[in-house]
Amino acid sequence: MVDADQTFVIVGGGLAGAKAAETLRAEGFSGRVILICDERDHPYERPPLSKGYLLGKEERDSVFVHEPAWYARNDIELHLGQTVDRIDRTAKTVRFGDDGTLVRYDKLLLVTGAEPRRLDIPGTDLAGVHHLRRLAHAERLKGVLHHLGQENGHLVIAGAGWIGLEVAAAAREYGAEVTVIEPAPTPLHGVLGPELGNVFAELHREHGVRFHFGVRLTEIVGQDGMVLAARTDDGEEYPAHDVLAAIGAAPRTALAEAAGLEIADRAHGGGIVVDERLRTSDPDIHAAGDVASFPIGLFDARLRVEHWANALNGGPAAARAMLGREVVYDRVPYFFTDQYDLGMEYSGWAPPGSYDEVVIRGDAGKREFIAFWVREGRVLAGMNVNVWDVTEQIQNLIRSRARVNIEALSDPHVPLAGLAS
Template identity: 70%
Template sequence: MDGTQTFVIIGGGLAGAKAAETLRAEGFGGRVILIGDEHEQPYERPPLSKAYLAGRAERDSVFVHPAGWYAAHRVELHLGQPAVAIDRERREVRLGDGTRLPYDALLLTTGAEPLRLGIPGTELAGVHHLRRLAHADHLRGVLTGPGRDEDPLVIAGAGWVGLEVAAAASELGVPVVVVEPAPGPLHRVLGPELGEVLAGLHTEHGVRFRFGERLASIEGRDGIVAGVRTTSGERLPARAVLAAIGARPRTSLAASAGLALADEGVGGIAVDAALRTSDPRIFAAGDVAAQELGHGGDRRRVEHWANALHAGPAAARAMLGQEVVFDRVPYFFSDQYDMGLEYSGWAPAGDYDRVVWRGDVAKRTFVAFWLRGGRVLAGLNMNVWDVTDAVQRLIRSGRRVDPAALADPAVPLTALLPDEPSGEAAGEAGSGGAG
């Protein structure tokens, strides 16, 4: 391959690191430059809300590669220096210190940033977000420091990050209150049926939920968080506050360069099936990429570990001119207390017409399937393993299934599958946080 070319990756997360790894594995001999606005080398985010946060994993365990890997593979790291502009005409990236880096192909893996609460009191010490390793370092100090069993940690948002932090904090003996405007946890993602299961799990471990409420303000004493007030008017004491209300894709760099963006309902940088943007020399992958679904103009953006893990390498191969169609079934995993789950597919609340259960829901050992018109849109296995490939094949097949057979543990899932091979192994099972 042409050793005179320069490929630049902007974004120091999992997608960017795996893209760099793939370029070398595929034999690319030119310059590979990876730009990250943090001083840390690329790391994975799932441990930040679980194992590392709870003190069960060492800091070094979160990094994608050992410290010496980048030099050994001739990957030039520019850390702690954000990219501030892309000159598409000159094919250059400009850094904050004025450095200009040329590119023949460019990959954007700029990720997402946490949403802010936008209420009085957010400037107080003790208000946390959780997106970066430094955020986890600070929050870990709160959860493991002295006095952690006194006033509660108040979490705004009962999404994956909020629930995983609630589990980690509760296991460390920290009282937790979760304030969530929806009627249950993960209501828009999983619907009320699975939300009820997760709410029960956390309630059994002492977590208190305030559904149908938002934080209205954060109150302090001597510049430090002392309590919160909810939209119901009630005041709650608080040791610290975590804002876990979601994230928005970091598209400002792409927008200023004139790249096409997805509409506001989806967000992100618009890419095709090969993860190519509106500029054929620029690609995007991970949380920031909004991928075209078929030819209907619809797009989907997936903010999970498995998407970054696989999209980074797919984009790298596309940069090399290989034929790429990135169409994996969305997948994520989570660990909370003694519960592990894997979710495959896409079935937000309102998109499905029934949930079919297989197994023992009371013991939280089951597989749940979301169906529409008899077709499986998504599946979640809780404390049941080695079924992800079958679940994903059912989703891909688009075939109608008998709900009674789907619910019957005596009927192997493989008996409901089409005869052709899957063409895609699950390959992403793991543990350690929302993936």
């Protein structure tokens, strides 16, 4: 039974945490809501950091989940620039890392997110080596790209994932020279496989990006603390004024691990293990967003999803579960990207090796198409490129688990809605 004397603590001030706090109030919770954020900025959304804000097309204030006054108006006790360094599950307290203050909780939500993986090579301490995860990173990188564009400077990007490609697109729009180093044979290889990764390779090549696949960075060369070049394991050296490490993100599980909560194996994405109600191995502690590893029966798998939609939906779902509502978190994974004139939405989960074929509906050459990853006639995932208002139909196909006629699936004249019946 939830009452006004209870205290719900949320550790993590990103989108998931802010939306969880919003949902608690919207659902009528009148107790204390304490939101602890280790950044000094108010909770914000991350997609603009590599898209509109980085490009200078969106104002800084547009990234925030709520206006600053919203928190006080809704009686949310917001602690900015504060860290939590300990959870005492027996006493049901969290401890602030700065001054040792203890706060008791009735329910605790961990939305601690993820952090950029670091390059373990010489030269990463140079001034021109960057990561992109936080608003402060984006502010700095925005200035760097502007300067590189003005000076015809060179940016080397380690990693051809979503962040690497979106920053490459932004850098080219600023006019910078861009070289991308990627160990896999295509961009986005672990997500899209070789069939669709080449679509993004060709898109970027047309805009002047140089790719080097099948190699890794081994050293960043500098002088007087500044970057001069980047070397790879095939003996090549590439001129560079700045380097972006975009080699993925690791879930921030240290706090949960120290508290003895169950953690997923890294081979399965790591993260805090939760059930379908987003409860951890401690029933009074929930987790959501990038840090949570949740079961999804649709794919008979446990997933950790690092994308905006998971934070947007997972935070509110966890909040409702904390209130005792009936919750089953089983949303189809979804993400999107914008690069140059290409807009894309992806729904589902189909890592390489999990599907039999990729079916194309439309014209891949013109980059106006939908791609479907199919196994035994069933759609596992779909990606719409410059084709809009089809996400719901694609997700219905995935959820239906229906065997579809491949010829009809590839025919743009056959309505998608009828294929799931």
